[in-house]
Amino acid sequence: MIVENIRRIQQEIGQSVQLVIVSKFRTIEEIRQAYETGHRQFAENRVQALLERAEALPSDIEWHMIGHLQSNKVKHVVPFIKMIQSVDSVKLLKEIDMQAEKNNRMVDCLLQVHIAEEESKFGFSMNECHAILASGEPQQLGHVRIRGLMGMATNTNDMEKVKQEMKGLKTFFDSVRTEFNLPGFDILSMGMSSDYRVAVACGSNMVRVGSKVFEG
Secondary structure, eight states: OHHHHHHHHHHHHOTTSEEEEEOTTOOHHHHHHHHTTTOOEEEESSHHHHHHHHHHSOTTOEEEEOSOOOGGGHHHHTTTOSEEEEEOOHHHHHHHHHHHHHTTOOEEEEEEEEOSSOTTSOOBOHHHHHHHHHHTHHHHOTTEEEEEEEEEOOSSSOHHHHHHHHHHHHHHHHHHHHHHTOTTOOEEEOOOTTTHHHHHHTTOSEEEEOHHHHTO
16 A cells, blocks of 8 residues: 555655655554655655664665754764754754764755744744845754755645745745745745645645555
8 A cells, every 4th residue: 555655655755856754653664664665755754763663774865854953962863864854943954063063074954934824833924034044144054954945835725825825835935935045045845744735736746645645
């Protein structure tokens, strides 16, 4: 089933959109089945689970951190992480840079932008994100590469609302990429199992899908 689900999702989103499989709450065997299809991009939202899976699974998996990351836990993931999608403060960004320097690594990051109604979700406002990029501070960090933005739409069945939130983030993404001429700023991560089709239609080029992979 997992093989068929991955194939179907990949056909739906097209080859120009990166599929990141969210493995939270899944067994090592389930993740291994997805890995054996040839897929290599997986994501976790908790550091402890990420560390356990990274140790138990093949080393060529490209792990993404998609949950809220506390600064004091950065040191645990930086040695192997492929991308941190949930950068929601300048303090966190600087800590990632410092730990990456210690490990002689360059870590790809996305700035998380708050576009949902729920206050419980993390992220910069668009104004805050614009101000941070305008300051030039992220671009000056030597071991962090800002690759783009990540956003989570409101958790609702109202797909028109989801569409408007995602369209707003796509417009913002395009505007800051043009305004600041950011090299390598090319990823817009939007869309999960419930709304990845809408996200792709709105311009997302990276989706984070979990339950639709493992449950169909």
